[in-house]
Amino acid sequence: MKNLSVVLLFLIYFYFNINAQTTPTFISDSLDVYVNRGLERWQIPGSAVLVVKDGKVVVAKGYGVKELGTNDKVDENTLFLIGSNTKAFTGTALALLENEGKLNLEDKVVKYLPEFKMKDDWITKHLNLVDIISHRMGFETFQGDFMYWTSDLTDDEVIEKFGMLTPKYEFRTKYGYTNAGYALAGKVIQKVSGMRWEDYIKEKIFNPLNMNRTVALSTDFAKSENVSKPHSIVNGKVVVLPFENIDNLAPCGSIGSSINDLTNWIIAQLDSGRYYGNIVFPFEVIQRTRKPETIQGRARHPFNKTHFSLYGLGWGLMDYEGKELVMHTGGVNGFVTSVTLVPEEKLGIVVLTNTDQNAFFQSLKWEILDSYLDLPYRNYDSSFYAGYLKRQELNDKWLKEIRDSIAMNFNPEISLSEFEGRYKHDVYGYAELKNIDDDLELTLEHHSKLKGKLEYIGNNRFLCTYSDPLYGIKVFQFYVQDGKVRSFDLYVDDFIDFQPYRFYKK
Template sequence: MKKLNFSFLLCIIITSITYSQEIPKFITDSLDIYVNRALENWKIPGVAVLVVKDGEIAIAKAYGVKEAGSNDKIDENTLFLIGSNTKAFTGTALALLEHEGKLRLEDKVVEYLPEFKMKDTWVTKEINLTDIITHRMGYETFQGDFMYWTSDFNEDEVIEKFGLITPKYDFRIKYGYTNAGYAVAGKVINKISGLRWEDYLKEKIFRPLQMYRTVALSVDFAKSENVAKPHSIVDGNVVVLPFEDIDNMAPCGSIASSISDMSHWIIAQLDSGNYKGESIIPYKVIQRTRQPETIQGRARHPFNKVHYNLYGLGWGLMDYEGTEIVSHTGGVNGFVTSVTLLPEIKLGIVVLTNTDQNAFFNMLKWEIVDAYLGLPYRNYDNYIFERVKMQNEQRAQQITAWKDSVSMNLKPEINLSEFAGMYKHEVYGYAELKNIDDAFELTLEHHSKVKGKLEYIGNNRFLCTYSDPLYGIKVFPFEIENGKVKSFDLYVDDFIDFQPYKFIKK
């Protein structure tokens, strides 16, 4: 195995430092060492870090490269997909329309989209615009995402399929992170404004904030210049992932931006919506997006005091050592990112990375927050790295055990050929298993690029190794009844969806 040497890849760009403000020693003295170490530990090709304080860029630094193994260095204008940090832009767009008197966030969805349906007819009539973007519709976190993620369903089909899924919980009872709700929001924005979601953002937010490099759609990101390539870690190695079209759910996670452009968004967020002396986003809109709507769950932090953990319009809301934090993270197709605001001290932090297998993007944020709040240095990255390393080792051992079961050449209670055939999920559609030697090839009706190799491991279970590493390596249990295959449960990596999907044999 070739070990990547990230030390020579270090590239630092300081676009602006305001010396009149005091920058914590962690940033001036230790940040470069801290980040450079993380590049090697987590095998991250590139990182971009932004800190805004008191309306000025305190620091903007880029480390590493756009693509592993290259010398093409990241700079302050390099685009990264920001994933679910898109949601704050979508929430702001809805709040802007409310401010303009074109809708109320308490309005029912069916007032604008009469065709919209949920599984429960009463919920269909009652669900409002706030419900769909604050994760309180009754779904489990990520429920349904497998069906939409890199599939050929268009945005209308996503909304239709979304409404056919049976939520795991009752309506408005429990927080469950629901990406597809933002697809519905994008459709409402289009219906009310007459502009497609991406065009509305461009007209109302990107252009006024001079975010000229920022693009709203993943297809435009793939065609742009100076972009970071997506990466993942497979069998301990960094691999470049293909650019994927995720625009069927664009309003939940398809924006791509740079730390240079994101600095404009952060400055406006910390200055009542103003940028360069002009009001771009009315302060009432900023306040509305930060109004708590849903309880996420019990707030936790390994070292310091937190009390509440809430959700607004595309923003997570919490207290931290007596200070309000407004933040979100994003993970999508080879990227993980974080955006953090401490409005009371006018501090904003953005961390962009081009792998999806690191926790560093969030740990660095906490290190910077603590430094500005005068809290003790904790080395969060080392703390979490050791725990993730242990989890990864346990996961690798489990996969090895499964593969050992394959090599034992176990036989099912029925003829192996009985597992071949067509299967159907009530909402998704069809999956097919084709017998190839002693294994099966899985094909999925709406994921033409994703294949799976199924190998028998005993107890009516098959080990599925997906062709796309994002989908993982999972075990599918099959149900046998009266000597016949009845169904199987399909699983994908937790990064995509936690839920099993039952496919019935036809």
Template sequence: MKKIAVLFLCGCLLITAAHAQNDAAPSFIKDSLDNYVNRALSEWKIPGVAVCVVKDGKIAVMKSYGVKEMGTNDKVDENTLFMIGSNTKAFTGTALAILDAERKLSLDDKVQKWLPDFRMYDPWVAKETSIRDLLCHRLGFETFQGDFMYFDSDLTTEEVRDKMSKLKPMYSFRSKWGYTNSAFMTAGEIIPKVTGQNWADFITGRIFKPLGMNNSLALSGDIKNANNICAAHTVVMGELRKIPYGNIDNLAAAGSISSSVNDMSKWVLMQLNGGKLGDKQIVPASALGQTKLPHSILGNGGHMFNKAHFALYGLGWFLEEYAGRKIVAHTGGVNGFVTSVCLIPEENLGIIVLTNTDANGFYEALRNEIQDAYLGLPYRNYSNVYLGFQQADEKEKAKQYKEIRDSIAMGPKPALPLTAYAGEYMHEVYGKMSIEVENGKLIMRFEHHKGRYGTMEPLGGNRFFCTYSDPLFGMKKLEFTVEGEKIRSLTVRVADFVEFTPYEFIKMK
């Protein structure tokens, strides 16, 4: 009887503990999460969302909402793949930190030790650049500088490296943080020099497989063979559209991974457990420590509601102080997807949010809502706040667009005949661009973005309104430079999501 009583007592204690653990979940998670996400699917025009919360070494939440592709009933599940964009960078930083921990290289090695052909605009900078410099965005480039050339283009990795070497950074070496995708690509190119395996094979063999991330894909080119994967979507002038997947394997180490919340939960569990999944050491704890060590200063940081200080960058992770805790996080944006991964080591908490449009702020709103809930901070309804910001921005853009369309409808004459603007143009780094007159409009085509074009309509003088055929590149006012009665150049801009900096194409003939 005593044995039975003891077993009964143990059973009661286990049941009580299980209820206590469940009760420990914040009320937002228990009572509001489903309604919060389902409402957002409609308000933000998001076909599908997947979310996971890891707490105290266990999966606290793993849920999926909506569909993989607009207009279908094909539901997202925990194994559905999303492109995770720049959340790839933490994998690349970790891969190189593993090799550092194994003494196969040093993160302080000069890049030219492993890539003797590595070049920068300034030869001295090329000589002094270390692997750490590549992984913490301190080469001197402006954020996204060069990405229009590289992103979703027909350039090979070798050609991207060549063009990167010819691009003049806007700032001096190590003087300013500037987000540089091509630097992470370069870091990925060091891996085969050390291991004999390319970046994708190393990531798969040393991280994916040991963690059991069996559905994850290292390269965007592998998507065509995947069955359970979301379609890519965007929103253009309030209309949800399906778009092609990004072709970004020339920048693979910066952003080409596709994964699911199930697979990413294992990555996060390992990150929060000193490199272990269960009792198995997957990544040396010292390697993870290197990636989370501050290397670059972004600024003071801050938060619209709560206390936060400092904005820093490690090796593939953003770092900040928020409500007295260290936050280790990153976001990812690529054609048709935006995603978020957040670690709060002191709370043993990890948050993963994956979405299949590139035109929403909900992926960060949900992460912030979950984060605040677990930290005991007040509910803010970030989704509503961010949606208000976006709607105000869209309203202003719609007003500007109407004004532009009204101006075009009045038939403003360009300063010169359209044929004067047509011809062959050259950018010293990008290469060729051509402009032709087609059906009374100027059509601009780029050498390395085949199949895409910009349609330019006169705004008067030498100004034109350009609508790119690919929504990723947006709509921009462009202006030609004229010397005498001849066209000298066209300054090309694309959407800030791709690149902030302009490209001056010189007219050759």
């Protein structure tokens, strides 16, 4: 009996000692230092971090403040806009409806939205539900987003204009991240369920998971309590941004949530759809959202082994050191976030930040992930920040050269009044240019809050500085024939859209 008691005591000691060691030292000893250093380095006012392992919360903690210049601390219930991490909720909603027999994901979009049209009639007839949310429609990444983002367009107008665009590539031949496809998905969910997208998501996902503070719309986020304010960096300094309405693209990126609420989403994702023993969504639904549908390309990692990057229904999928990663990032005005699942390890990681110009939300994710996979510490944040500084230096040099040209006060080859007037893009609509104190002021038909200041830099080019820093500072080329301005190319920051938009003078 004595020997048996000794063995039992040893087993108990061994069990608890092994379990105590399952939390990596990076988490137990270094996390706070790493996060606080990252916030200072990237000028991030506030962040929230969640780590779930084996169904239990290891870390759920807020850092910093909700708004620059205040002492209002971020806590585990502080809401952040999660951006495109919304897409996994929309993908899950469609998979739920399929599981209930109310639709088939291979169904054509026009079966549910017969009024929808694309420029190519053949694509209109063959476009299915998987196509619109797995980014295989033939569009370039972000193509069309300038027209919709923070615009005055309704969701129906977004869908109409989206259908008028000419895809850059052939149908189903290339991955191109297409936000407006999710606006279509939201309309299909409404048609099939009888509920608007935001109501369906709340009833079928938020409520069963006790995500009681989570909101589906950006307009509700702005009215909520304990919310993080959006921030950006302008001329090297952090500024607070106004809340923007992005609900015309809600199913692609408008959810606001906290790490406390996202804990429940992560636990269900890692436990076959169960939450405290209740099946919120069947395991088949989870598996359907993680089925690879589109090849993004070869995956790259600066240090460790990976091969392929794929896309499912609102989730990115990749291999990493022999493990499957299910993950996504999100970026909207003033926020960037990441959600990462390692199903085999029952590990979930969430990083939320309240600026839109940092790579910390990714570097911390990789550091936590590597620590759980027993991989070497890489100090990703220092590497990412060094790259950011180099890019910033090049951009500052470019901008200085442009501003030096402006300071030389070149006169346009033709009268400035020739550049004034009304211009039209065949899908977007109208832009107008007026002479204000020897510079041009840009206004846009569907962006009533947005203006641009155009300063002449020579060769029929102007530097446009947008009133909303998210839209960036871009050079517009004007095209002149026989002394008359015929058109110009409008650009916005790559965060919104890579494509030029040619406006013709009316």
